[in-house]
Amino acid sequence: MLKFLAKGLLRDRSRSLFPIMIIATGVIFTVLMYSWMMGFSTMFIRENARFETGHVKIVTRAYNELIDQKPYDLGLMNVTEKIDMLTNEYPQMHWQPRIYFGGLLDLPDENGETLSQGEVIGFGVDLFSDSFELELLNLNEALSNGNLPFKQGEILISQEIADKLGININDKVTIIGSTMYGSMAMNNFTVCGMVRFGVQAMDRGAVIVDISDVRWFLDMEDSASEILGFLPEYKEKPTLEIADVFNAKYNDENDEFSDIMLPLRKQSNMEFMLDTMDDRLGMFIFVFIFIMSLVLWNSGLMNGIRRYGEIGVRLAIGESKGHIYRSLILESILIGIAATIIGTAIGLVFSYLLQYKGFDMGSLMKDAEIIMGSTMRAQVTPVSYYIGFIPGVIASVIGAIFSGIEIYKRNTAQLFKELET
C-alpha cells in the first residue's frame, strides 16, 4: 500500500510538489528558528554564568536584598573557609570568589593632576591561582592590546574606556572607590592590557584586577562580594536541588549575614527571560502548524478538485470512502515526511552556517543592559534534527484531514453521470 502510494506521488508530481515545497519551507524556518533560539538561549546562559550569575551563586542575605547594587560592604567574610567547606560538600563543582566594585578611573598628568577620569565597573577575580577565571572570562581571546596581568598591581581595562580616556599600555592609573567600611580608597595600578569582550555591558567600562589586589585596595581581607559555583556542564535541575539543600542548611532568616545560594534561574530576571524564550519557541511552532494547516487544507481542496475524476472512478469501482480518505491521509504523511526531510536538511545547512559564522548584532545591542555577546550564533542540537517533523507532518496531516472530508460529500448515485460528462 505504502509502495503504491509512494509511486503515485512520485509519478504524479502535481500531487506532491506544491505541498512539499510549502512544508519544506516551513520546516526550514522551524529548524533555523529552533537552532537560533537554542543558540541564543545557550549563549545567554553561558555569558551570564561567566560574567554574572555562575551556575549557582552564594551571597549574604543582606547583599541579596540589594544585589543589583552589588554592595560589597555586605559581602561574604571568611571566604577561604567557606570555599574549603563548599569543595568538600560539592566536590563536582568549582568555586570562584569575586569582588565587584564601582569606582572612578583617574589618569594623572605628569604633575599628578587629573588628566581624564571615567566611571568603571571593577572585577576582582582570581587571575593568578589557576587558569579557571582566565578561561571563564575568555581573557586570552578578549585581549585586544598588551598582556594579561602576571603580577600584582597590574590592571586590564576595556578598550572602549582606554580609547575614551586616552590611556596607553604601561600608563599608571588610579582607581578611586571606597573600602568595605566606607572609607575612601585609592590605589595605583599599571595598565598591562586592554580587553574587548564583545559584551556591551562589559565593554562600556570594565576593569579587571586580581582579587588579592582588590582585597587590599578595598580593605576586604579574606572577603568577597560573591562566590560563584560552576558545574562541569550547566543543567538546571541539579542547580535548583543543590541550592535547596544548601539554603535549608545555611540560610538563617534571623541573621542578615548568613549565606544564601541562588541558582542561575533565580537570578537577575533570568527566570523571566528563559521562560519567555521557551514560550516564544512554543508559540512559533504553534503558529507555523496553524498557518501551514490552512495552506495545506486549501491545497488539499484544490488537489481534490483536480483529482475529482480519479476519486470518482475509485468510488465507482467500489473502493470505500473511508479507504480513500485513509489513503489520502497516508499520502499526506508521506508528503509530510519527505518535505520534512528536505526542509530539515536545508534548515540544518543554514543553522550550521549560523553556528560557525555567527551574526554580528553589536550595532543593535550597543545600549543593551543585558550581558550578551554581540555575535549571535545558532546551536544545532539533536532536537534540531527532528523538531521539524512535528510541525511538518502534523500540518500536512491536518490539511489532508480537513480537505479529505469532501470525499464523504460525494453522492455515488451521481458518479456515472459525472463521469460521462
Place this chain on the structure above:
Amino acid sequence: MRKIFIIISLLIAITLFAEFPDGNELIRKVDDNMYSKNAVSTSRMIVHGRRGSRTMEIKSWAEGENRSFSEYLSPPRDAGTKMLKLEDKLWIYNPSSDRTIQISGHMLRQSMMGSDLSYEDMMEENELIKIYNAEVTEEEIINERDCWIVLLTAKVEDAAYQTKKVWIDKERYLPLREERFGKSGKLLKTTEIKEVFRIGKRWYPKNMVFKDVLKKGKGTEFIIDSIEFDVEIPESRFSKAALRK
C-alpha cells in the same frame, strides 16, 4: 459679650504671635554662636555601620566658612588622608597612592569616609543666614531644653537641602535637632546634638549624631575632643602643597 470674646481672642492671637521671634534674626544668632573667624579642633568620628563600629580621629583647621583642612590621624588605614576645602572646591589626598583628587560632580554626594555625611554636607555653607529664609513655626521641649522649631527654606539654587526643620535652643542658640529634606520633600538626613559644652561665651556641640535615613545602620557620631577658637593658622595650611606634607 460677643465683642468681648472677639477682643480676647485677638489679644490671645496677638500675644501668641508676638512670642515667636523673627526666624532670620534667630538663625543669625545661631550663626554668631556657632561660627568663628577660625578654629582648630580634634575630633572623633564613630561610624556605626551594619557590621560594627569604626572610629576615626581627625584634626581640623578652619578659617571662616570657605577654607578648611583636615587630617585623619587614625585608624592606621586612614591615617594620613587629608582633605582641603577652598571655596567651593574639595581635594582629597590619599597617602597610599600618593594622589590628590578633586572631588566634584556626583562624587560630592557620596558618603564621606563611610559616614552618614556626604562630601556635599561638608562643603555646605556654614552660615545658615546665607542659604536659608527662616520662619519660626512652633516651640517644643527636647532633652529638657526649650526650643524654637524653625523651618528653613533655601533661598539659593545650589543648596544641598531644599528645606530644613531645626530645633533651636532658646537660650544657647544651638540647633539641637535638625531634619534635612530634599526637593521632593523627602526626609534625607537627621542631626541631633547629644551633649554640649561651653567655651568662652559660646555653647558648642560636644557630641552629635548624624543619620542618613536612607541608609541602614545606627548613624555617625561626631565627638569634639578639643577645640580652640580664633587661633593663628599659617596661610600655608590651606594650600594644596600641605596635602602631601
